[in-house]
Amino acid sequence: MDIREALYTTRAMRRVKPDPVPMDIQERIMDAAVRAPSGGNTQNWRFMLVDDKEVIAEIGPIYRTAMGLLWQTLYAERVAAAADDPDAEESKAFTRVYNSAQWLADNFETVPLFLFGFTQNDTSGSSIYPALWSAQLAARAEGIGASLTQVLAFQHDDVLNILGIPTDQGWGMAGCVSLGYPTGKWGVAARQQAHEVSFRNQWGEPVGFETPEPLWP
């Protein structure tokens, strides 16, 4: 697959089938992921693939609790706004995200594979998210849908206990990627165009190009 197709069409694919992800595909995903850069090339990361149904069943209820907390806190305003004026464009966009995220919570136990990323004594995230994003792009090339979720951060300690993470050595969970064969179709996700969110040389100054539509396909 062409790099541009991967970059444009690897959107959050939360709705996946329960079919397992073959081991050779998992291996290629991880082999690609660890090529990502990390600060000082320290590679101070660990990854965990979780496909044990018992482990997933332990995390599922925790995920749903965390998701509920997220809707009540960080996204409370958007939840309320979408309820107040469901036909507004912003409400519709948020409802799409809401439904997709809630699908993952409701169906957590049917997802065949999760990839957890861990860092040690790292707070910026700059040395783990490139690798997790590479994993998602590599998955896309294999026809596997993926979505990064930070929701479990709300119940960080519970998850770390289940997975046996040595927190006394400074290891912590940076994120969790759900993986599986998508039920929906690939496509370019709706985004603000680059010139709407980019400046040149000074905050607020035009970036110097303007493209009304995505440049791919």
Added chain:
Amino acid sequence: MDIREALYTTRAMRRVKPDPVPMDIQERIMDAAVRAPSGGNTQNWRFMLVDDKEVIAEIGPIYRTAMGLLWQTLYAERVAAAADDPDAEESKAFTRVYNSAQWLADNFETVPLFLFGFTQNDTSGSSIYPALWSAQLAARAEGIGASLTQVLAFQHDDVLNILGIPTDQGWGMAGCVSLGYPTGKWGVAARQQAHEVSFRNQWGEPVGFETPEPLWP
């Protein structure tokens, strides 16, 4: 370019020529970058391309100060270890990173383009590093070398002043990517293999595959 070639060969390319990066390439890089996912698809990000020599000249000395602080703090142990035993494999690996990073500091003013990423009231980094990594992958496909640096975080306020960032609205710098035509060659960077840093279902448990060499090319 195939996605796998991009994922395997987009390593930190700090040594670049002073030749400018054409505007249409900058546009394609940014157009691809904004397709990356962000938490709740909020796209609560801003980007800034900096190619004004005067702005770059203002940041250069700050970057060198910050780099010096980094060697004296976070990397002090590795600097000392490399000096003590320069022929050890670890020392050689570190010295490569050191020389490359110091090259960027010493030659900051010759780099033709920098891409800054900003987030608002975000601490995890999960909603900006995928986009910055996408920018680097898109740059790779155009033959442009890139490297994410967090070094300026040491002098965060100075940089934000120069670039006019509205910190009173909660905006902060997440990272800076240097961009330019590389002086060196592309290649697969040395990394620990996936099975050495990956577990399955429980910390410390084998991931279930083992590959002595990168699976690409």
